[in-house]
Amino acid sequence: AQSVTQLGSHVSVSEGALVLLRCNYSSSVPPYLFWYVQYPNQGLQLLLKYTTGATLVKGINGFEAEFKKSETSFHLTKPSAHMSDAAEYFCAVSRGTNAGGTSYGKLTFGQGTILTVHP
């Protein structure tokens, strides 16, 4: 079984400040980790992902995240917030197989963090 916990349902920052959105996961096997962003009344869009290799991954719009196995964390950061970053962010973990042993990308999502950016 796998689960995701996002610390803080709401995060508020000033424009130009550091953005830090926290995500911790539990997984019985090495996880694949994702951050998605959802703008109002839209679907989810991938920001970045970690599958294997380098533990610091860079995504779109200046976001990055670091996979820390020892801390079971995958926190999302951006050095300088922009007003356009205001949205809801979801961390997700994926790793599973069906009864036939075929891998598939079944995602388990965190509860989401709403990021507010004020001038």
Next chain:
Amino acid sequence: NAGVTQTPKFQVLKTGQSMTLQCAQDMNHNSMYWYRQDPGMGLRLIYYSASEGTTDKGEVPNGYNVSRLNKREFSLRLESAAPSQTSVYFCASNRDITYEQYFGPGTRLTVT
């Protein structure tokens, strides 16, 4: 490429009515998913289809049925709608486990 498309965008049902939400993808993906999104609960998996011809229950399957019509299309049916099924429904697809899921724009369903 249109990506993942969903119809309808909005729907209002009365309790007990039935309806089918349609989803199609044009990316030749093997796996497709249906999620519901409720405030403070993230997205929860209703059903998924790992490949054409197979479907499996997710976290919250009660009250729903699905059909993987072909590789492109994956529909979600509510046989007898209940107010607890008021939600935003998202369809998604991906090639396999190492690839990200692509999401449709969602269907906002209200059951009165």
